[in-house]
Amino acid sequence: MSDKGFDAVRTAVIANKVDGIVREMTNTLLRSARSAVINSARDFSCAIVTADDELLAAAEGLPVHIVGAQLQAEAMRAAHPELREGDAFLDNNPYIGNSHSADHTILVPVFVEGEHLFTAVTKAHQADVGNSIPTTYHAAAKDVYEEGALIFPTVKVQSDYKDIDDVIRMCQARIRVPSQWYGDYLAEIGAARIAERRLKELVAKYGVAEIKQFMRDWLDYSEKMMSRAIEDLPAATLHNTGRHDAFQPYLPDGLEIGVKIQIKPEEGLIHVDLTENAPNVDCGLNMTEATTRAAVFGGIFNAIPARVPKNSGAFRRVLIDMNDGSAVGKPRFPHSCSLATTNITDRLINCVGAAFAQLGEPYGVAEGAVGVGVGYAVLSGQDRRTGEPFVNQLCVTANGGPGSAHADGWVTYGVPCVSGLMYRDSVEIDEIKMPIRYQHLRLVPDTGGAGKHRGGPSFELAYTPKADPITVIYPCDGQVNPSKGVAGGGEGRTAEAWLEAADGTRTRLPNTATVVLRPGETIHGFDASGGGYGSPLERDPRLVLEDVLEGWESAEHATLTYGVEFTTTEDGLTVDAEATAERRASLATG
Template identity: 60%
Template sequence: MTVTTGNSEFDPYLTAIIANRIDGIVREMTNTLLRAARSAVINSARDFSCAICTADNQLLASAEGLPIHIFGSHMLTAAMTDRHAGDLREGDCYLHNDPYSGNSHAADHAFLVPVFIDGEHLFTTVAKAHQADIGNSLPTTYMAQARDQYEEGALIFPAVRIQRDYKMNEDVVAMCRSRIRVPNQWYGDFLAGIGSARIAERRLKELCKKYGKETIKNFMTNWMDYSEQRMIQAIKKLPKASVVRSGAHDPLAGLLPDGVPLNVKLNIDPDNSIIDLDLRENVDNVPCGFNESEACVTAAVFSGVFNSIDPTVPRNAGSFRRLDLHLRDGSVAGRPAFPHSCSLATTNVADRLINITQSAFATIGEDFGLAEGGIGMGAGTGVISGKDHRLGNEPYVNQLIVAAAGGPGSPTADGWPNYALPVVAGLMYRDSVEVDELKHPLEFQYIRILPGSAGAGKYRGSFAVEVSYGPKEQPMDAIWPCDGTHYPPKGVRGGQDGIKAQHWKINANGEEEELPNVVITVLKKGERVRGNTTSGGGYGNPFERDPRRVLKDVLDGFETIQRARDVYGVAFIGSVTTNDLAIDAEATGKLRERAAT
């Protein structure tokens, strides 16, 4: 079947075949980077994303990239084409990490390869990876207290050419090696990023050779139009609504005593199939690393939308046409004014914006939106560094991803325990404890679930997780910029909030000292940290939860018997220890009847 659309023919079968083939190329990029990288934050935690854009800077495909990375891919390629207009050619590769010209934040090194077919620039491949170290003034890629980009200290590459005619610019490599604390580890990741972008270049050339350049160009047009039509259909299923939803990021001692207030205005227009997102009424840039880059604020609110609509709608420039985003220059949730720091642009405020947007959808009806997902990069996602006594005191730096927050309740399901953060949405991996202990001189005491911590609801959020670790021999720096220690993730439609994050430093004699949300500490031998993540917010009235689900949660160790009774109105007979715990239907009915009155 072939349908004529505009100036090109739309063959649904061929379109589906090519779309899946291009997604397969992105997945091959992903596997290349995952297997070739050296740092654990990339090859274990998978804190990276791959995408393919068109030559005119439209996102074409992203497969399973992290939302905070890939929804701004077109801004990266636009920076490259603008900066090097008229000078792009086959064999080029560009390094981009400038948050003021399309990148997310300085820690994400993006590798851009323009792909030429018969002399015509047709695609740009994008491999973006979070680095273990970027030369900041402190051994972390998250500089929460940095007053500006200068105080961060990272090398910035605004779409800098690192290869011409497939040959490396060794001057750039030398600059990075001289600044980054773990140069050999970084160089392995650097080569892996280039290799990922290059493998896509090769496969795209093969694809165009098989089907012909004109067929592929027609496909790109038709795929974008098809995606827009799918988005139109999804929006038409939503009720007409205007919602203003607010939230806040935690305070930062000495700089932001009240935190960062945040607002999203959501206007759903199903008649014209437009979702309008207005973030202009947010405060000015703040004097620390919490400012959003344009790429991240765009990705955050777009993520909140895609989390709340038909999940089969393709995520690309075609569906983006139906989203109308309004930002303000010089705003913490807009376009940043140089040189304000955007060091944490991919996480803290971005997580809050995703939560605010998706929970705004929950206000329009009981079948829409999500509760707020767990937030906060605490001890389980801290950056650790020091000297490795096993390797002649060589320096090490790594971003841990061992314990992250719980997912939000939805209209139909409980929150995911592998959610991690709203900006990740379950797409990253959790570090292997054994691999982390093998690679670095640290030791984990435990990683465990906190029973009774989930935000209660008809569909509950996921539980919180607690972690504890410390160094084996030499002192270890541990740095993290946690959110959610003051303002927990919110429940919606009668669902309860998640729990707050908390952290402690435990001295060698066992004494505990509670830590602030932004932590910069040194752990000596015998000392350790422990801390718990936030949990996800609940969706709907907890007394409407199926008692069988409550029973299963208790049996699985996620929930306590006392909370089951007090929060969910579910009573039991028997016990867990004797393996005969069962629902007391009569007592449960009375508890819920009493609560209803």
């Protein structure tokens, strides 16, 4: 871009105002939705897209949600070339631009003086979308028909600001919790209409010409910042692989993921090649174009030490090659993409981010914990308190984040596709919305991947029905292949799950399971943890001491893993510097 005529102050002010609109959308949806997965865990995102389908602003939206928003806006315009003020559209089509069928997206074209200037986008993960089983994660679905979800390819749901009742009734007739879904739908529509109102006010203040100039300048500025960030990287070609756990009988050997990354600082470009990956698989683990792009961008932004706006301007500097009909790329209808936002996507984010660690400090990150396990399960059954069926997803777990060149892994990381941007459930809200009782939730010492900067620790939880049986469905990963450390860092712990009978006996559960949990029985989950960055012997002994004092590490494990010796004085536990130096020298040599 040319700097001629670029008004930095005006651009910064308006950019912050637009971000403020997205945050108001977010607050509206958070406060008014009905599903616990939305109003407690915040598994949703809001964004603003330009009329020519470039992502303009997403504030703190989840990367796996917002990177495809511009693809959905493009699909909306292709399907409805005569857009009108007062229109709204519902889209959850994974074969065009959506993340997966569970993410219901509302798109509202925003008009000013009769001209389409923006598209307001809200996307929320629903508790139920009519799948053939009561979960929005159907790992075993061989195709979209077995998956069972209602697919809406940018279908008009409002005209002249009024609901199109046929579509609403279709959803209410098929979805297991119709009133809950309708409350979430109204919340999404409300958030998008808030954006419409605020964007009109913004244009009224600055004028159409000024706002159009801002949009060009903001996206061009973002592209320039991304180009400069890449120019600061060393030229390199990076290769990395990852592997999803086996899933019997669909993926008996698991699924290998490969990525080739060419960093071209002289061109200000990163070229990512995913074309060597496997074709679509006959289960619900296939990625979509949107989640493939989101995984690549998420991995890159995690790995490079630069502050760059996350919008279509920055995306211009990353070229991605992917195949049609690939499990890591664009899906071919009717292959199921039920888990497109999580399992393989999480492995790809890790694969891309960890690849940059091959450049050495300060680049790259270790692998973050994977696995939508027991703490992310979808629960369903009959609630005797209301006499009504319930379906809701838990988001109560933690999963350890990756160590980086700058910091330890985030404790409440979630999974790589979330990277700490979702909330953890309120225990009280979960127990109000669902007839369950939590037995315990706790972090587990000595579990984070060791390193100069360690990974976030594992998390353990357990819950039981209050009175009646409940069905627990989860599609985990990470019980076999742990999160890898980088640059000499240690790998994280793997995930586990057990079913505890009323007499206390335990049965180990597989990665992916459907369990009918009866009164007196308890389901236990043990999260994976994050990998470490750098050699554990390079960790500052003062940080190791702090870890011991705070309970993140036991003294024995700290000595064994980090080579730090302790002594007790009148002031309490302290580091024995001389003994530590001797032990570390011994560990380093053999």
